[in-house]
Amino acid sequence: MSDFLLKSDIAEICHGLGPVAEEFTGKTVLICGGRGFLGRYFVETFAYLNKHALKKPVKLVVLDNLITAGREGAKFETVPHCRFQKHDIIKPFRFKERPDFILQAAGIASPYYYRAFPLETLEVAIQGTKNCLNLARSTGAKILFFSSSEIYGDPDPKHVPTPESYRGNVSFSVVRPFNVYGPGMQETDYRVLPNFANRIKADLPLKVYGSGDQTRTFCYVTDALRGFLLALVKGLPGEAYNIGNPKPEISMVELVRISECVLGRRVKHDVVEYPDSYPADEPNRRCPDITKARLQLGYEPRVPLEEGLRRFYGWADQSYTGTQSA
Numbered sequence: 001m002s003d004f005l006l007k008s009d010i011a012e013i014c015h016g017l018g019p020v021a022e023e024f025t026g027k028t029v030l031i032c033g034g035r036g037f038l039g040r041y042f043v044e045t046f047a048y049l050n051k052h053a054l055k056k057p058v059k060l061v062v063l064d065n066l067i068t069a070g071r072e073g074a075k076f077e078t079v080p081h082c083r084f085q086k087h088d089i090i091k092p093f094r095f096k097e098r099p100d101f102i103l104q105a106a107g108i109a110s111p112y113y114y115r116a117f118p119l120e121t122l123e124v125a126i127q128g129t130k131n132c133l134n135l136a137r138s139t140g141a142k143i144l145f146f147s148s149s150e151i152y153g154d155p156d157p158k159h160v161p162t163p164e165s166y167r168g169n170v171s172f173s174v175v176r177p178f179n180v181y182g183p184g185m186q187e188t189d190y191r192v193l194p195n196f197a198n199r200i201k202a203d204l205p206l207k208v209y210g211s212g213d214q215t216r217t218f219c220y221v222t223d224a225l226r227g228f229l230l231a232l233v234k235g236l237p238g239e240a241y242n243i244g245n246p247k248p249e250i251s252m253v254e255l256v257r258i259s260e261c262v263l264g265r266r267v268k269h270d271v272v273e274y275p276d277s278y279p280a281d282e283p284n285r286r287c288p289d290i291t292k293a294r295l296q297l298g299y300e301p302r303v304p305l306e307e308g309l310r311r312f313y314g315w316a317d318q319s320y321t322g323t324q325s326a
């Protein structure tokens with residue numbers, strides 16, 4: 001197993017699945033975007049299940065064009081029952097294995113990168129997902145598409161916490177992650193927590209963009225992975241599920257304060273304008289309503305923010321260099 005993720009987190013995800021894990025015994029899972037932050041968790045989770053839980057191994061086929069996979073994503077260690085193929089899913093694909101499940105987690109997730117690669121962002125979401133859907137149709141595989149809380153835009157305050165039925169300006173399926181974080185995020189990811197961890201490592205003041213009053217909620221990666229796999233196995237076709245942790249909803253300035261408590265020391269910060277590399281119209285508030293995932297999937301986040309931040313900052317202190325400052 002890669003040393004880049006916390007072994008105890010992978011065990012936590014697998015134990016949290018309970019009997020749902022058995023659904024994967026002897027099955028084949030295609031993971032698109034399998035060298036990204038979430039994709040690498042899926043690979044390690046299934047590898048752990050193969051080693052410790054399943055009667056017959058789950059086979060993995062991992063596709064990624066490595067566009068934003070970073071240094072860690074590009075390193076691929078041999079994992080039993082897992083085949084990696086460098087492939088851009090915008091182009092058609094077909095292979096000898098017949099998938100039972102498809103995880104469409106290929107996409108451009110960080111605002112910095114979707115500004116840098118706007119057409120690639122559109123194409124992977126549309127053409128890449130269409131190719132996955134065609135494969136699902138021809139094989140009968142069950143597919144889970146990674147949409148985003150971004151789909152809700154900047155919701156009207158009376159729709160925060162935001163339920164799946166709130167249409168925003170568009171409507172689409174299926175899991176909508178709300179700010180997942182944890183070990184394994186690239187130092188050059190440019191989402192808020194890797195940015196903070198990079199600046200802490202470099203002993204530089206944190207940069208808080210905009211007014212600092214914009215709110216987010218943060219979902220620790222072990223909770224998110226359990227939610228995604230529950231949605232894959234128990235989710236109803238065509239339905240969307242918010243996967244996140246609704247508590248606490250905090251401003252970015254409060255995130256600095258909580259980080260100080262977790263680190264046990266003062267951390268300076270500057271409130272600065274959004275950089276040009278950031279998209280305009282960042283939402284003011286973002287907080288999921290997870291009632292539907294609770295009721296239909298039995299999903300409940302378990303890792304409190306302080307505990308998740310303790311694990312993430314501890315890991316980043318060991319893994320980040322602080323040299324490429326964000």
Ligand SMILES: NC(=O)c1ccc[n+]([C@@H]2O[C@H](COP(=O)([O-])OP(=O)(O)OC[C@H]3O[C@@H](n4cnc5c(N)ncnc54)[C@H](O)[C@@H]3O)[C@@H](O)[C@H]2O)c1
Pocket residue numbers: 032033034035036037038039063064065066067068069073087088089090105106107108109110124128146147148149150176177178179180181
């Ligand atoms: N992590 C979160 O909190 C979060 C929140 C909202 C949405 N999502 C969505 O979930 C998915 C996974 O998120 P993540 O955090 O792992 O992102 P990530 O950027 O770490 O990983 C995405 C992976 O997809 C790959 N990829 C991109 N385009 C591709 C293509 N055309 N063909 C093959 N591979 C391609 C990238 O190289 C990368 O390895 C993304 O679609 C993202 O938008 C994630």
